[in-house]
Amino acid sequence: MAKILITDDSEFIRTIMKSILAEAGYTDVIEAKDGKDAISKYKAEKPDLVLLDIIMPDMDGVQFLEQIQPVSSKICMVSAVGQKDMIDRAKSLGAVDYITKPFEKEKVIETVKKLLS
Template identity: 45%
Template structure:
């Protein structure tokens, strides 16, 4: 069973995503509320996949993506963003993100993105 790390500064978003992920049959290895926590938890748990919010305090999702890719060049990261962050999404893809999901989350799109990312 694939393990995921969910990263979002909004507790409600983490809770929503966690439910969708577990309903789809995946395990949540950890939850981070900022980029620095995500990097630390990635280092500790080595999850199969990370969902990463872009806009967060302390360290944003793009910086965290770069640090995680530095730890593990094979890391699989899906960026999550609100509408209107297209330039940041392009930046994230260029820096190694596999996919991106637009908020508000759609459970089918989440499942599809996870399956696609894990099959790479």
Template identity: 40%
Template structure:
């Protein structure tokens, strides 16, 4: 299962992977755009999706909408920059389980992930 990371920025994608993997979470896949993220979600059925809000092809809201239309129980956490509160509110209304703010602080990120899927190694 593991965690799917969807982010168009190499730095943010790799940083998320590093923080999550070093804490013991399995990384199911990495996608650098919304369309690829949706394809990987279908192929991998991850336990959690870490989804960037602002991407050039599809924004995170559209990716969230499309994933949850087919998989209403999907667990998605939005990754956002400060100042995008309206988008975060919309994402929550559409079923996002939470959000973390960039730049990432490992302790906050891991705490948020643990609230949604539990500690590393726990499979549902």
């Protein structure tokens, strides 16, 4: 089973994402509260997929991507509408997809399945 790292400064968002993933059968899920926390968990856990918020305190999603080069996992940005420049920058650093907040359960599951297939 795939290992997934959810990185978001909102505990509410992490909880919702984890619940959606569990419903779809993904139970090996790690949570990180910000980019710095995510770096240590990324290096220790070596996830197959990272669901990565763009805007977070201390270290944002783009800074996280800059720190983990070369990228060895699939990275899916999770972004509010209107952050196109940051999404484009993230893609240039190895992100392969993005989910827009607020997200629908079906979109999360569809994107995760696509990226892990």
